[in-house]
Amino acid sequence: MENENRKANLTPPPEDVLATYVVRAIAVRRTYHMGGEAVHALNGVDFTVHRGEYISIMGPSGSGKTTLFNMIGGLDKPSEGRVYIDEVDIAALNTVELAWLRCHKIGYIFQTFNLIPVATALDNVMLPMTFAGMQQAEAQDKAVDLLKKVGLGERILHKPLEMSGGQQQRVACARALANSPAILLADEPTANLDRHTGEQIIDLLKELNETEGVSVITATHDHKMLAVSDRIAWVRDGKIERFQDRGEIEIKEGSMQAR
Amino acid sequence: MDSNPQSKTGNGEFFEARQAKSEIDPLPVRKVVKIAWRAIRIRIWRSLLVVSGIILAIAFLTYILCSDGLARHVLDRGSQQLVQQLTKDGLLDVENAANQRVQTYWMVGLALLISFVGIVNAMLMSVTERFREIGTMKCLGALDGFVLKLFLFESVFEGAVGTTLGLLIGLLLGYLEGLSLYGGEAWRLLPAGEFGTMLAGCFAAGLVLTVLGALYPAHQAARMTPVMALRSEV
Numbered sequence: 271m272e273n274e275n276r277k278a279n280l281t282p283p284p285e286d287v288l289a290t291y292v293v294r295a296i297a298v299r300r301t302y303h304m305g306g307e308a309v310h311a312l313n314g315v316d317f318t319v320h321r322g323e324y325i326s327i328m329g330p331s332g333s334g335k336t337t338l339f340n341m342i343g344g345l346d347k348p349s350e351g352r353v354y355i356d357e358v359d360i361a362a363l364n365t366v367e368l369a370w371l372r373c374h375k376i377g378y379i380f381q382t383f384n385l386i387p388v389a390t391a392l393d394n395v396m397l398p399m400t401f402a403g404m405q406q407a408e409a410q411d412k413a414v415d416l417l418k419k420v421g422l423g424e425r426i427l428h429k430p431l432e433m434s435g436g437q438q439q440r441v442a443c444a445r446a447l448a449n450s451p452a453i454l455l456a457d458e459p460t461a462n463l464d465r466h467t468g469e470q471i472i473d474l475l476k477e478l479n480e481t482e483g484v485s486v487i488t489a490t491h492d493h494k495m496l497a498v499s500d501r502i503a504w505v506r507d508g509k510i511e512r513f514q515d516r517g518e519i520e521i522k523e524g525s526m527q528a529r
Numbered sequence: 530m531d532s533n534p535q536s537k538t539g540n541g542e543f544f545e546a547r548q549a550k551s552e553i554d555p556l557p558v559r560k561v562v563k564i565a566w567r568a569i570r571i572r573i574w575r576s577l578l579v580v581s582g583i584i585l586a587i588a589f590l591t592y593i594l595c596s597d598g599l600a601r602h603v604l605d606r607g608s609q610q611l612v613q614q615l616t617k618d619g620l621l622d623v624e625n626a627a628n629q630r631v632q633t634y635w636m637v638g639l640a641l642l643i644s645f646v647g648i649v650n651a652m653l654m655s656v657t658e659r660f661r662e663i664g665t666m667k668c669l670g671a672l673d674g675f676v677l678k679l680f681l682f683e684s685v686f687e688g689a690v691g692t693t694l695g696l697l698i699g700l701l702l703g704y705l706e707g708l709s710l711y712g713g714e715a716w717r718l719l720p721a722g723e724f725g726t727m728l729a730g731c732f733a734a735g736l737v738l739t740v741l742g743a744l745y746p747a748h749q750a751a752r753m754t755p756v757m758a759l760r761s762e763v
Contacts, residue, residue: 336759340756340759345668345754345755345756345759346756365672365673366672369667369670369671369672370670372667372668372669372670372755373669373670374670376668378665378668378669378758380665380758380759381759382661384661384662384664384665384758386567386571386662387571388567388570388571389567397666397669398669398670400556400560401556401669401670401671401675402670403556445669448669449670457759
């Protein structure tokens with residue numbers, strides 16, 4: 271474990287930059303060394319997310335999509351280049367500071383929901399608030415409020431064991447908002463849900479994006495996500511192939527026919 | 530904080546917090562204890578498996594100490610006719626008692642060692658299975674120290690429960706054996722003070738063993754990275 275007592279030196283950034291960008295990745299490279307070989311997961315990526323934007327990262331497996339996602343989610347540090355989350359250079363942070371960042375700045379939504387199955391929805395949503403040092407009463411009020419926002423006002427004392435996948439993902443969304451983060455980071459949020467429920471979750475994320483003003487960054491294979499995204503980043507071979515704005519997208523469902 | 534010009538963009542407090550943060554974990558111990566207790570209740574059967582080794586080893590230890598203590602006191606302070614009767618029946622072998630005792634203590638030591646290895650193994654397995662849970666907690670802001678404390682407190686609970694069960698089983702066995710070998714009066718020969726010390730010693734042994742066994746697995750758990758929450762397997 272790292273020495274958790276080191277403090278890094280940082281000067282606060284100019285305000286106009288702070289107001290515009292919530293994530294900035296500059297010339298980011300990430301190389302893994304496996305058995306003597308170097309695997310270049312990311313080969314020079316430049317990426318920005320504006321405050322309040324809804325952006326989806328798409329790409330095939332092995333394209334570096336997950337690595338990029340981990341970078342901007344504060345889960346990994348770049349080998350080269352810089353990543354700024356809320357204008358904080360994550361490479362300059364030690365473990366304690368990174369944990370603070372994850373607690374306060376980023377809300378995570380997982381493909382596998384990752385809730386505590388035998389704690390109530392309320393307890394699940396209150397957990398990040400506990401880590402943030404919030405008082406019990408205040409945390410409880412806020413958690414109830416959040417659960418109502420995601421449409422689970424009737425189920426605050428239910429346990430994930432007693433809930434459907436869609437409901438669990440809603441609890442996860444409420445939990446992600448617990449400490450009023452700047453970013454919601456959703457890793458394949460609809461992959462474990464059926465089509466209809468997946469659409470509901472996508473709609474919920476869009477709604478939260480609009481009402482709470484939180485930036486949403488998703489890594490996904492789901493084409494239904496395209497329709498609600500402000501921008502899409504297509505990742506291939508460790509680089510961003512292109513960005514697309516919503517207006518530029520045409521969604522066509524393909525079909526296969528026997529010869 | 531309102532006077533800070535950057536606070537409206539939400540980042541001012543980050544810099545303030547970093548400057549002010551004196552590395553004090555905002556999480557009070559009793560919260561960790563509560564979360565640890567809940568974690569045990571979730572996996573009650575797995576916890577019992579982890580402590581089954583302790584239960585057996587402490588039961589063995591308690592039983593041996595009981596029956597040994599009883600035998601010694603019967604020998605030292607039992608009525609003459611009781612001792613004669615027992616020696617005649619071959620139940621109290623005065624000459625070989627010392628040898629027997631050394632052998633027995635070796636066995637007990639071995640039992641404790643084996644149960645220690647079992648605890649480390651079972652806990653490591655448990656930590657490995659819970660990779661996603663640990664990763665998620667770190668994503669939510671848990672520090673390494675929190676995870677370490679969590680697993681150590683869990684081991685304290687498991688140690689306490691396991692040791693208590695082991696003590697009860699060992700006492701029961703020792704009592705029954707004492708009853709059948711020496712009759713009811715033998716138990717009155719055992720002084721309460723020594724008995725109490727023996728019980729406390731067994732309890733401490735069980736607890737210490739469990740917590741020591743949990744050190745390495747807890748360290749492994751604390752080292753896990755938040756990215757584990759996204760993995761589909763370890």
